[in-house]
Amino acid sequence: MKIDQISEIGIDIQGKLYIKPSSTRFDLIYRTATEVHWDANGLFLFSPKPREWTYLDWYRHIVNVVSNECGYRLILSDETTWTNIPEKLKRQIIEVK
Structure with a gap:
């Protein structure tokens, strides 16, 4: 399995979680039909605005889809930038294995 570091995790002004x-690049991830999308301009993966799922659920889903469907393990690093992520959610994401 290939590994790529997550350079940024954020919640945009529309309330969507994104992972950069x-x-x-994951240009074709839409083909997985998992509600995980790729923004070709911003170069990030994103989810719809949460309805039933939490942001943590969407984070787990995105990294699992990338792993299972694309063969990449996305990992956090000390250089990961956190944008509009509440501290509690940040701690929860860091704890995800």
Whole structure:
């Protein structure tokens, strides 16, 4: 399995969670039909605004889809930027294995 670091995790102004990998592009991830999308301009993965799922659920879902469907493990690093992520959610994401 290939590994890429997460350079940024954030919640945008529309309330969608996004994850920006350091170098890998996932242009075709829409084909997985999992509600995980790729923004070609911003170079990040994103979810719809949460309805039934929490942001933590969406984080887990995105990294699992990338792992299972694309063969990449997205990992956090000390350089990961956190944008509009509440401290409690940040701690929860860091604890995800």
